[in-house]
Amino acid sequence: MNWRLTDRTLELEQPLGAGIVNVTVDSMFEGARSGTPAQAVADGLALVEAGFEMLDVGAVAAKAGPPVTADDEAAALVPAIEGLARRSRGSFDTHEVQREPWDAGRVPISADTFSVEVARRALAAGAVAVNDIGGGSEEMFDLVAGTGCGYVLMHIEGPPRVDRPWREYGDVVDHLKAWFEGRVELARELGVAEEQIAIDPGLDFDLSPEQDLEILRRLGELRSLGRALYVSLSRKDFIGAVLAGSWEGRLPPSEREWGTVAAVALAVREGADVLRIHDRSSLQAMRIAGRIARPQRSVA
Numbered sequence: 001m002n003w004r005l006t007d008r009t010l011e012l013e014q015p016l017g018a019g020i021v022n023v024t025v026d027s028m029f030e031g032a033r034s035g036t037p038a039q040a041v042a043d044g045l046a047l048v049e050a051g052f053e054m055l056d057v058g059a060v061a062a063k064a065g066p067p068v069t070a071d072d073e074a075a076a077l078v079p080a081i082e083g084l085a086r087r088s089r090g091s092f093d094t095h096e097v098q099r100e101p102w103d104a105g106r107v108p109i110s111a112d113t114f115s116v117e118v119a120r121r122a123l124a125a126g127a128v129a130v131n132d133i134g135g136g137s138e139e140m141f142d143l144v145a146g147t148g149c150g151y152v153l154m155h156i157e158g159p160p161r162v163d164r165p166w167r168e169y170g171d172v173v174d175h176l177k178a179w180f181e182g183r184v185e186l187a188r189e190l191g192v193a194e195e196q197i198a199i200d201p202g203l204d205f206d207l208s209p210e211q212d213l214e215i216l217r218r219l220g221e222l223r224s225l226g227r228a229l230y231v232s233l234s235r236k237d238f239i240g241a242v243l244a245g246s247w248e249g250r251l252p253p254s255e256r257e258w259g260t261v262a263a264v265a266l267a268v269r270e271g272a273d274v275l276r277i278h279d280r281s282s283l284q285a286m287r288i289a290g291r292i293a294r295p296q297r298s299v300a
Contacts, residue, residue, distance in 0.1 A: 005150035019047030037079035058112025085126025145191030155202040219270035232276035
């Protein structure tokens with residue numbers, strides 16, 4: 001499976017780990033909050049040194065909350081992406097980044113945003129893909145078509161950052177197939193090449209824990225859509241609920257690392273191509289699961 005970005009095509013014979021960089025102070029996992037662009041650059045460097053093959057950089061928490069203006073979001077996101085893409089420490093008047101510069105040409109950066117204007121600025125700053133939790137608007141598809149960037153299309157049933165009751169879908173995987181077919185067709189009509197699109201089932205978004213688990217059990221069925229599968233499950237609420245035995249008593253994100261490891265390994269077995277994850281433990285699980293599930297060359 002291939003995924004075309006602005007400046008390269010990723011050949012996803014083995015799963016790829018996208019390290020999470022949040023230029024926020026309120027993202028759900030406290031251990032992944034980079035409060036400033038300078039800290040985001042430092043944290044991104046650390047993820048690359050740990051072996052992550054991609055960085056996903058965002059500046060607005062996905063959880064419910066008040067609107068954030070494009071200017072405010074871009075003020076945090078764009079300098080972080082620019083600093084990483086240009087591997088430049090001189091952009092920031094800080095001593096926080098102490099590591100040597102790294103080759104940004106080998107590590108693509110995606111901008112985690114559902115704002116078309118912010119996505120435009122992030123791509124100009126050096127991002128080569130947009131990770132859109134907004135479900136894909138015509139304006140976003142126009143931008144993706146015009147720039148040729150990679151695009152993550154996530155399933156959602158309404159505007160992001162708004163709490164909604166879980167929905168009943170009947171067969172949730174059949175629903176996802178139909179939803180993605182419709183959105184991909186619209187994107188194609190607006191000029192987006194299918195190779196630019198990766199699809200994300202949107203675990204935790206408008207889905208109950210049982211629906212999340214059903215999707216992971218049957219993730220391989222989504223491969224019939226012919227697109228790279230992008231799975232974002234790291235430390236999510238459904239993992240905390242399963243570990244605690246109830247939604248109300250779900251464990252906090254800080255206690256979901258090993259549940260995430262298990263979910264990552266099984267997602268790879270079922271066909272996940274890109275895993276958006278926080279931790280090196282999950283990255284190692286992804287790599288071992290990938291080599292077991294998708295035999296390739298010898299490690300010798």
